[in-house]
Amino acid sequence: MYKSLLLILTAYFFSSSLFSQVGINTDTPSAMLDVVGNVKIDESLFLENIAENQQIRGANLIIQTTDNRFLKYDTAISKYGPINYSKLIFEELSPDGLIDYDTKIDINDYSVTIQGYFFVINSNKSPEVLLRNDAERDIVEGYQIHAFKDLGTNTWHLQAIANNSRFYNPSLNGFPATTIDMEINLVIFRNGFITKPGPDVTIDMQNNTTNRVLPPTGF
Amino acid sequence: MKNIIQIIFVLLLSSYCYGQVGIGTTIPEEDLHVAGDLLVNNALRMTALPSVSNADEDFKLLTRNAFPGQLGEVKRIDVDQLNVAPVNVINYHITNINLDNLADLDLGYLSNRYIVAVSNFRYVGDGIEKIYSADRSRSTIGQFVVRTFESNNPDGSNTWHLEIQNRRLDLAAGDSVEYYVTLVVYLRGFFRLLPSITTDLNGQLNGTASSTPVLN
Numbered sequence: 001m002y003k004s005l006l007l008i009l010t011a012y013f014f015s016s017s018l019f020s021q022v023g024i025n026t027d028t029p030s031a032m033l034d035v036v037g038n039v040k041i042d043e044s045l046f047l048e049n050i051a052e053n054q055q056i057r058g059a060n061l062i063i064q065t066t067d068n069r070f071l072k073y074d075t076a077i078s079k080y081g082p083i084n085y086s087k088l089i090f091e092e093l094s095p096d097g098l099i100d101y102d103t104k105i106d107i108n109d110y111s112v113t114i115q116g117y118f119f120v121i122n123s124n125k126s127p128e129v130l131l132r133n134d135a136e137r138d139i140v141e142g143y144q145i146h147a148f149k150d151l152g153t154n155t156w157h158l159q160a161i162a163n164n165s166r167f168y169n170p171s172l173n174g175f176p177a178t179t180i181d182m183e184i185n186l187v188i189f190r191n192g193f194i195t196k197p198g199p200d201v202t203i204d205m206q207n208n209t210t211n212r213v214l215p216p217t218g219f
Numbered sequence: 220m221k222n223i224i225q226i227i228f229v230l231l232l233s234s235y236c237y238g239q240v241g242i243g244t245t246i247p248e249e250d251l252h253v254a255g256d257l258l259v260n261n262a263l264r265m266t267a268l269p270s271v272s273n274a275d276e277d278f279k280l281l282t283r284n285a286f287p288g289q290l291g292e293v294k295r296i297d298v299d300q301l302n303v304a305p306v307n308v309i310n311y312h313i314t315n316i317n318l319d320n321l322a323d324l325d326l327g328y329l330s331n332r333y334i335v336a337v338s339n340f341r342y343v344g345d346g347i348e349k350i351y352s353a354d355r356s357r358s359t360i361g362q363f364v365v366r367t368f369e370s371n372n373p374d375g376s377n378t379w380h381l382e383i384q385n386r387r388l389d390l391a392a393g394d395s396v397e398y399y400v401t402l403v404v405y406l407r408g409f410f411r412l413l414p415s416i417t418t419d420l421n422g423q424l425n426g427t428a429s430s431t432p433v434l435n
Binding site for chain 1: 236237238240243247248249250251252253254255256257258259260261262263264265268269270271272273274275276277278279280281283290291292293295296297298299301302303304305306307308309310311312313314315316317320321322323324325326327328332333336338339340341342343344345346347348349350358360361363372384385388396399401403404409434
């Protein structure tokens with residue numbers, strides 16, 4: 001009797017199949033396994049039957065730190081979000097626009113894009129700005145309002161110009177050159193989390209208006 | 220004897236442990252330490268999961284596998300090991316354009332897999348004459364377009380295309396321009412493609428959306 005009981009006990013301790021609730025550091029487990037404390041798993045975690053979230057709000061992403069801890073990702077506290085937005089407000093820009101502005105944002109850690117902008121006259125905040133090539137007034141010049149990598153500073157820089165053009169105030173006599181205020185919508189992606197900078201692509205249109213290219217490898 | 224049976228009975232019915240518990244290890248390092256895989260059949264609840272701090276950096280996003288054979292396995296995403304990340308930021312430089320007219324460039328990104336947005340547009344080259352070439356008496360600045368759009372291809376695929384051009388005007392013969400854009404290629408499954416919203420403004424300056432996207 002004792003022997004067989006011991007055998008059962010031994011078997012029980014070597015490989016356990018429990019058909020009841022188990023508590024660790026609690027005697028009132030509220031789930032099949034309730035661990036009041038930390039859990040360490042040396043290998044994989046499988047969640048066979050995870051429920052679907054029906055709401056976006058009130059949910060956090062779960063992340064794994066470089067030392068393997070699971071944490072909830074609260075972007076109000078963290079150093080950065082997966083995707084970040086900032087409005088840059090420039091006051092009293094030169095009539096030539098913004099030639100080179102250092103955002104001090106690291107080029108390895110982030111990808112930076114300009115996704116919107118507008119400008120007004122600095123003195124009276126009027127949107128009636130005349131932007132033109134004064135030497136060739138019959139020309140519609142193109143804009144270059146973009147973020148670019150500066151390999152000297154290793155940071156993202158911004159440029160906001162119209163080619164060969166200056167800003168003028170058409171409300172004043174003689175249409176004088178004017179300083180302007182500009183707002184830029186900057187979207188800043190954190191690299192290495194969900195964002196990856198791709199390889200630069202050059203497409204030769206061979207003087208055609210239409211073309212078909214393959215996306216980069218893997219897409 | 221009775222006591223032992225009682226103890227076994229208690230053990231079998233419900234187990235409580237105080238102190239550290241090891242499974243597959245005799246030297247547990249946490250309250251529960253599983254030296255191997257852990258499979259949870261139903262819900263996993265982490266009621267006091269700490270938050271990321273301002274000092275944490277280079278952490279990785281966790282995902283759950285839906286592949287048969289690895290169903291439910293929690294894995295981290297290391298985008299540096301992947302060809303395609305949830306968000307891909309790719310610089311394009313377009314050369315040898317017919318005048319200013321990049322009318323339709325098929326970028327090859329399948330629209331059932333990706334959403335493609337354009338940013339950082341640069342126009343590098345000669346300006347466009349304001350005069351409409353077919354009728355040199357009328358001055359217009361034309362209509363300059365920079366956009367991505369979904370389009371069906373002759374082979375039956377539907378992909379993202381790029382248009383950059385002045386639709387009304389053309390560069391003078393002999394003039395040239397090159398375009399630079401940064402495409403942001405979003406992976407569907409992480410980002411949702413919402414239906415188009417059409418609103419008839421009936422000639423008014425202001426309006427209200429005819430429907431609201433459902434974003435709970």
